[in-house]
Amino acid sequence: MSVLARLVRDGVRVGGSVEVTAEALRATGPRRELASSRVALVLRDPVDVVRAVCALDGQVPAMLILSGATGAEAVSTLMRQAGCEALLTDREDLLARPGARRLEEALTPGRQAGAVATAWLMTTSGTTGLPKIVPHDLASLARTVKRRPAPGGAVWGLLYDPSRFAGMQVVLQALIGGDRLVVADPRLPFGEQVATLAAAGVTHLSMTPTLWRRLLMAPGRDALPLRQVTLGGEVADQPLLSALAAAYPRARISHIYASTEAGVGFSVTDGLAGFPEGYLDRAPDGVRLRLIDGMLWLKAPGAARGGPNLDMDEDGFVRTGDRLEVAAGRARFLGRDSGLINVGGAKVHPERVEAVLTAVPGVVMAKVTGRRSPMAGALVAAEVQLAPGLDPALARRTILDACRAHLEREAVPAILRFVDGFETNAAGKLVRTAQVEA
Amino acid sequence: MPQLDATIRQVFGQIWQSEKTSPAPELAPETVLLDTGLDSLGFAIFVSALEEELGYDPFALSQDAYYPQTFAEFVAFYDRFRQAA
Numbered sequence: 001m002s003v004l005a006r007l008v009r010d011g012v013r014v015g016g017s018v019e020v021t022a023e024a025l026r027a028t029g030p031r032r033e034l035a036s037s038r039v040a041l042v043l044r045d046p047v048d049v050v051r052a053v054c055a056l057d058g059q060v061p062a063m064l065i066l067s068g069a070t071g072a073e074a075v076s077t078l079m080r081q082a083g084c085e086a087l088l089t090d091r092e093d094l095l096a097r098p099g100a101r102r103l104e105e106a107l108t109p110g111r112q113a114g115a116v117a118t119a120w121l122m123t124t125s126g127t128t129g130l131p132k133i134v135p136h137d138l139a140s141l142a143r144t145v146k147r148r149p150a151p152g153g154a155v156w157g158l159l160y161d162p163s164r165f166a167g168m169q170v171v172l173q174a175l176i177g178g179d180r181l182v183v184a185d186p187r188l189p190f191g192e193q194v195a196t197l198a199a200a201g202v203t204h205l206s207m208t209p210t211l212w213r214r215l216l217m218a219p220g221r222d223a224l225p226l227r228q229v230t231l232g233g234e235v236a237d238q239p240l241l242s243a244l245a246a247a248y249p250r251a252r253i254s255h256i257y258a259s260t261e262a263g264v265g266f267s268v269t270d271g272l273a274g275f276p277e278g279y280l281d282r283a284p285d286g287v288r289l290r291l292i293d294g295m296l297w298l299k300a301p302g303a304a305r306g307g308p309n310l311d312m313d314e315d316g317f318v319r320t321g322d323r324l325e326v327a328a329g330r331a332r333f334l335g336r337d338s339g340l341i342n343v344g345g346a347k348v349h350p351e352r353v354e355a356v357l358t359a360v361p362g363v364v365m366a367k368v369t370g371r372r373s374p375m376a377g378a379l380v381a382a383e384v385q386l387a388p389g390l391d392p393a394l395a396r397r398t399i400l401d402a403c404r405a406h407l408e409r410e411a412v413p414a415i416l417r418f419v420d421g422f423e424t425n426a427a428g429k430l431v432r433t434a435q436v437e438a
Numbered sequence: 439m440p441q442l443d444a445t446i447r448q449v450f451g452q453i454w455q456s457e458k459t460s461p462a463p464e465l466a467p468e469t470v471l472l473d474t475g476l477d478s479l480g481f482a483i484f485v486s487a488l489e490e491e492l493g494y495d496p497f498a499l500s501q502d503a504y505y506p507q508t509f510a511e512f513v514a515f516y517d518r519f520r521q522a523a
Binding site: 189190191210211213214216217218219239240242243343344371372373374375376379400409410414415 | 456470471472473475477478479481482483485486490495497498500501502503504505506507
C-alpha cells in the first residue's frame with residue numbers, strides 16, 4: 001500500500017461543485033514543523049477531514065482521527081493516550097490549547113515524498129464513556145476498497161461522519177476507487193442534505209439504519225437515483241430492508257456487519273436481515289467466523305492485529321461482543337452481551353447512565369436498559385427508585401437536567417419511570433435482564 | 439380522529455419542550471415531519487412517548503415498513519392501527 005496522496009484519483013465535491021481537486025489533494029503536505037508530530041484531528045467539516053488525511057498520510061507517524069463532536073475532556077485524554085502533541089481543529093474551544101492550530105495553518109502546497117508508515121488511530125463509536133482507540137493503517141482500512149470504478153460510474157454521497165470507520169470507508173472507496181465523492185453540508189437540515197445529494201446525482205449511499213429511516217421520510221427521497229444502498233453501524237431489520245427495496249428497485253442493497261475492534265466486516269446482499277448460516281463455515285471477503293455459546297468471534301484475513309483492548313484467542317479470533325441466534329438457516333443479531341445500548345449507531349453504556357442517575361440527590365437506585373425502538377433501533381430507558389416523600393414531577397426535572405449536563409444526548413434516558421424497588425441477585429447486584437439492543 | 443389528532447399534537451408539544459428551547463412549530467396537515475426540526479432521535483422519542491400515551495406503536499405493529507412524510511399521513515397511520523391495537 002502506497003500513501004493515500006499517491007492513490008487519489010478524484011477530488012471532493014460539495015453538492016454540485018468541486019471543493020477540492022484531486023491535484024490539490026495529491027500535492028498538499030504538512031508544514032515542516034509538523035512532520036515528526038503525532039497529530040490529532042478534531043474537524044467538523046467533512047471536507048477538511050479528507051484534506052487532512054490526504055496531506056498527513058505518509059508524512060507523520062500517527063493521526064488520531066476524532067469526531068468533530070468529541071468532548072473537550074475526551075480530546076485531552078485520547079491525545080494523551082495516543083501520545084499526540086499537535087492538534088488540528090476548527091473548534092474555537094480547542095484552538096486556545098498549546099499545539100492546536102487550524103488546518104490551513106498546518107498544511108502547505110507541495111509535499112515531500114512521504115515514506116512514513118502512518119498509523120491511523122480510529123476510535124470506536126462509543127458516545128458514553130471514552131471512545132477506545134483502535135489502531136489501523138491505510139492498508140487495513142482500504143482492504144475492501146474496490147480499485148476499479150463501478151460500471152456506469154459511481155457517485156458516492158457522504159452523510160456519515162468521515163472520522164467514523166464507516167464514513168472513512170466511503171471516503172477511501174471514492175478517493176482510491178476513482179469514484180466521485182459528494183459531501184452534503186452537515187449544517188443544512190437533513191431534508192436539504194438529501195436534496196443536495198439528489199441534485200448531484202448520487203448513486204451510492206451508505207448510512208446507519210436510523211438515518212435510512214429518516215431518509216425514507218424525506219419528500220425528496222424519490223429523486224435519488226440510487227444503485228447502491230448500504231447500511232452499517234447498527235443492526236438492519238427486515239421491515240427497513242424491504243422498504244428500501246421498494247423505494248429503490250434499481251439498487252443493490254447491502255447491509256454490513258463490521259467490528260471496529262477487529263477492523264473488518266463483511267456485507268450481506270440478499271435483502272434479508274441477519275446473514276446466511278453458511279457464513280459460519282465460509283464468510284465473504286476472507287473473514288472467518290466462529291459462534292461460541294451464542295457469541296460471535298471473528299478473524300480478519302492476513303496477520304492478526306493485536307490491541308490493548310482486544311479479547312483474542314490463540315487462533316487470532318477476536319471476541320466481538322455481539323450475540324447471535326441461528327434459526328432456519330439464518331443467523332440473526334440479538335444485541336450486545338454487555339448490555340450496551342445502540343441508539344441510532346451511538347453506543348451507550350448503561351452503567352455510566354446509572355452512575356449519573358444515582359449521583360442525583362434523592363435517587364436511591366437506578367437501572368438502565370435498552371428499549372426497542374422502530375425508529376432508532378433502541379432508546380435508553382431508566383427505572384429510578386426515589387427516596388420517600390419526594391415530589392416525582394420535581395424529581396423528574398432534576399434528574400433529566402443532571403443527565404443533560406453530564407451525558408451525550410443519545411444517553412439521556414428517553415423513558416424515565418419511577419419504581420418502588422429493584423430485584424437484586426445474591427451478590428447484591430442489579431438484575432439486568434438482557435434486553436435486545438436493536 | 440379529532441381526539442387522536444389532539445393527543446398526538448399534545449405529545450409532540452411535550453417532546454418539543456423537553457428537547458428544544460424554541461417554541462414548538464405549527465403542525466398543519468401538510469407539514470413535512472422532517473421540516474419540524476425534530477431530528478432522528480427526537481422523532482424516535484416522540485414515537486416512544488406516543489406509545490406510552492396511546493398504548494400502541496403502529497411502526498412496531500405494521501407488517502410493512504411505512505414512513506409517513508406529512509403530519510396528516512402520520513395521524514392517519516396511527517388511526518389505521520387504533521382498532522387493531
